[in-house]
Amino acid sequence: xxxxxxxxxxxxxxxxxxxxxxxxxxxxxxxxxxxxxxxxxxxxxxxxxxxxxxxxxxxxxxxxxxxxxxxxxxxxxxxxxxxxxxxxxxxxxxxxxxxxxxxxxxxxxxxxxxxxxxxxxxxxxxxxxxxxxxxxxxxxxxxxxxxxxxxxxxxxxxxxxxxxxxxxxxxxxxxxxxxxxxxxxxxxxxxxxxxxxxxxxxxxx
Numbered sequence: 001x002x003x004x005x006x007x008x009x010x011x012x013x014x015x016x017x018x019x020x021x022x023x024x025x026x027x028x029x030x031x032x033x034x035x036x037x038x039x040x041x042x043x044x045x046x047x048x049x050x051x052x053x054x055x056x057x058x059x060x061x062x063x064x065x066x067x068x069x070x071x072x073x074x075x076x077x078x079x080x081x082x083x084x085x086x087x088x089x090x091x092x093x094x095x096x097x098x099x100x101x102x103x104x105x106x107x108x109x110x111x112x113x114x115x116x117x118x119x120x121x122x123x124x125x126x127x128x129x130x131x132x133x134x135x136x137x138x139x140x141x142x143x144x145x146x147x148x149x150x151x152x153x154x155x156x157x158x159x160x161x162x163x164x165x166x167x168x169x170x171x172x173x174x175x176x177x178x179x180x181x182x183x184x185x186x187x188x189x190x191x192x193x194x195x196x197x198x199x200x201x202x203x204x205x
Contacts, residue, residue: 047083054079062117064099071096071117071155085115094120096155102133106153118156126151128160130184142171144184158184165193172200 055078062070075089092111096104109124122128128151130144148166159182166180178193
């Protein structure tokens with residue numbers, strides 16, 4: 001009997017390493033299945049050009065550091081894009097005041113403004129009107145009107161640019177050109193392309 005048991009044990013010991021490896025493999029498989037999986041954080045995605053809020057039939061006012069009205073924007077609809085921090089406005093009308101209180105009014109079918117409304121791109125029936133003012137020497141600066149399908153207005157520096165055909169009326173004078181850059185503070189106007197102008201002499205004494 002003892003011999004039979006010893007023979008059986010000898011045969012079993014031959015397969016024992018294989019049995020142990022099988023048990024170990026099953027244990028490892030169970031451990032892998034039972035362990036929670038921690039996903040790696042996804043890489044940051046570039047921000048998409050999608051509006052994060054809308055406004056309908058609105059008006060927005062901005063004020064300077066001392067509480068004076070700096071600008072006011074009216075529109076039918078506006079969409080804010082967080083990736084560029086810009087506001088796209090339909091049927092826009094903008095009133096902007098410089099540090100001397102001089103008013104500039106801008107209208108267009110559509111506009112794109114930066115966060116503080118100091119830079120405005122006007123598209124479609126764009127008109128910018130600079131009211132009559134007085135310079136440092138007391139000389140009157142006549143009312144100026146700019147018309148084009150595109151106008152880029154810098155409200156703080158009072159510069160208006162356009163790479164498209166433009167019409168400029170300053171007082172009684174009228175100019176047309178293929179493109180324009182006008183600095184209202186320095187009173188410097190640059191007209192390019194086919195330039196035409198009509199100068200009306202001042203008859204006032």
